[in-house]
Amino acid sequence: MAKTMHAPSFPDTSQSSSAQRVTAEQIEAGRVGKTLDKQHVFHTWSAQDKINPMVILDAEGSWVWDGEGNRLLDLTSQLMYTNAGHKHPKILAAIKEQADKLCTVAPQHSNETRSEAARLITELLPADINHVLFTNGGADANEHSVRMARLHTGRRKVLSAYRSYHGGTQLAVNITGNPKRRVPNDDQYGIVHFLPPYAYQSHFHSDSEEQEAERALAHLREIVVFEGPEQVAAILFEGIPGTAGIYKYPVSYMQGVRELCDEYGIVLIIDEVMAGFGRSGKWFSHEHYGIEPDIVTFAKGVNSGYVPMGGVAMDDKIFDSFREETYPGGLTYSGHPLAAAAAIANIHALRNEKMVENAARVGQEVIGPRLEQIKNGHPAVGDVRGVGVFWAIELVKDKATREPLAPYGQVPPCVPRMVAAAKDRGVLPWSAMNRVQICPPLNVSDEEMHFGLDVLDEVLAIADEERESDA
Numbered sequence: 001m002a003k004t005m006h007a008p009s010f011p012d013t014s015q016s017s018s019a020q021r022v023t024a025e026q027i028e029a030g031r032v033g034k035t036l037d038k039q040h041v042f043h044t045w046s047a048q049d050k051i052n053p054m055v056i057l058d059a060e061g062s063w064v065w066d067g068e069g070n071r072l073l074d075l076t077s078q079l080m081y082t083n084a085g086h087k088h089p090k091i092l093a094a095i096k097e098q099a100d101k102l103c104t105v106a107p108q109h110s111n112e113t114r115s116e117a118a119r120l121i122t123e124l125l126p127a128d129i130n131h132v133l134f135t136n137g138g139a140d141a142n143e144h145s146v147r148m149a150r151l152h153t154g155r156r157k158v159l160s161a162y163r164s165y166h167g168g169t170q171l172a173v174n175i176t177g178n179p180k181r182r183v184p185n186d187d188q189y190g191i192v193h194f195l196p197p198y199a200y201q202s203h204f205h206s207d208s209e210e211q212e213a214e215r216a217l218a219h220l221r222e223i224v225v226f227e228g229p230e231q232v233a234a235i236l237f238e239g240i241p242g243t244a245g246i247y248k249y250p251v252s253y254m255q256g257v258r259e260l261c262d263e264y265g266i267v268l269i270i271d272e273v274m275a276g277f278g279r280s281g282k283w284f285s286h287e288h289y290g291i292e293p294d295i296v297t298f299a300k301g302v303n304s305g306y307v308p309m310g311g312v313a314m315d316d317k318i319f320d321s322f323r324e325e326t327y328p329g330g331l332t333y334s335g336h337p338l339a340a341a342a343a344i345a346n347i348h349a350l351r352n353e354k355m356v357e358n359a360a361r362v363g364q365e366v367i368g369p370r371l372e373q374i375k376n377g378h379p380a381v382g383d384v385r386g387v388g389v390f391w392a393i394e395l396v397k398d399k400a401t402r403e404p405l406a407p408y409g410q411v412p413p414c415v416p417r418m419v420a421a422a423k424d425r426g427v428l429p430w431s432a433m434n435r436v437q438i439c440p441p442l443n444v445s446d447e448e449m450h451f452g453l454d455v456l457d458e459v460l461a462i463a464d465e466e467r468e469s470d471a
Contacts, residue, residue, distance in 0.1 A: 022058055062444045075427060075429045077441055079300070083355070128315045129296065129313050134311045135310040135334065136334075138273030157190050159193070159234070197212045197250055242390070248387060268293050268294050269296075277350065281360030303339060363389055366449045371438075380464045381393055386438070
């Protein structure tokens with residue numbers, strides 16, 4: 001019998017309590033905008049006639065307001081980037097002040113705002129990472145990181161994991177290891193994929209995380225040897241895979257990867273685009289493993305997405321390769337002053353307001369324990385995992401066999417229904433294949449998080465019903 005669902009009560013927070021926040025004029029403007037959207041806007045990763053984009057009229061803190069004026073708790077951080085929440089006043093003020101002072105400047109010139117942003121970013125990274133190439137976002141950051149590694153080593157091949165996502169541009173999407181890489185995008189450019197450790201649904205038939213780490217590392221070493229170490233320029237990892245499922249690698253595995261790279265002179269690139277700048281409860285996710293990358297790529301949380309920005313932070317030995325030799329690449333908006341001003345204000349806000357610490361605490365004390373309860377209460381929930389404000393709920397047909405609710409690369413019919421039901425109850429979740437992912441801003445409150453988890457607990461009954469009907 002279907003479980004009756006009741007919407008939990010909205011938390012009464014200063015950021016979400018204004019019932020009349022969105023006016024009739026705003027709603028009408030949103031409707032006009034949606035008509036124009038349908039006529040003129042091409043949406044990414046979509047069949048254009050099969051989508052119905054949700055209108056966003058306003059946002060503040062952990063909340064957004066949709067085209068009808070309904071407020072929704074934003075458990076997506078949009079695309080996991082509003083780390084400081086929506087409309088943080090200090091970031092807004094910094095952008096406005098910079099616009100009045102100097103709105104734009106070409107990248108060949110020096111600018112104090114860009115320089116200070118680079119200093120602050122490198123200050124958070126290992127001591128020998130002292131230089132940043134600014135990009136427009138994460139995909140081009142990963143593109144340039146690969147180009148640098150190839151030029152630095154004089155080698156061509158780059159290894160990256162299946163179950164990964166590194167961006168939508170031509171090289172970045174081929175580095176990617178999830179289904180978005182497949183035809184018609186597939187064009188390998190010297191990319192070799194390997195199987196990463198994934199203990200929940202092990203590729204290596206492991207019985208423990210320790211065994212998974214050992215077998216996955218042996219597999220990676222074998223791939224390097226088969227491909228020819230003298231031809232491998234870089235190994236690229238997401239510090240914690242995001243789109244691919246939000247799971248930490250075993251510490252011993254990542255430390256073994258670092259040793260493997262050192263042994264063969266391979267550049268270790270850690271993609272921190274999604275997990276960086278506090279989302280994992282540490283400034284960067286590679287800190288969980290006690291390793292130092294040669295290159296770190298970033299975007300999203302560097303300035304909470306207020307103005308587009310990404311970057312490649314490189315250690316001194318990579319930088320030295322381009323002291324006398326020209327680096328053959330650049331971007332018109334590299335280190336744009338408005339984006340840099342937002343980054344400076346964002347980093348200060350994350351630090352001064354202890355948002356990274358809050359993310360770690362909320363994950364440990366609120367999200368993690370409650371998700372364990374949810375897992376025990378829902379037959380369709382096979383696994384819950386995460387850290388900080390970066391979590392995933394994995395849906396399965398059978399908890400014992402861990403068979404996914406839908407085959408890899410497909411979306412179970414219940415997932416869009418669950419998302420719609422959550423939105424009806426005031427929560428905006430993010431989904432991918434067999435997962436619902438929980439990625440609120442770092443400064444989300446306990447009360448807001450309890451509300452969001454209550455709603456997800458309710459709507460997961462839809463997945464339970466689908467599992468039962470398939471049994």
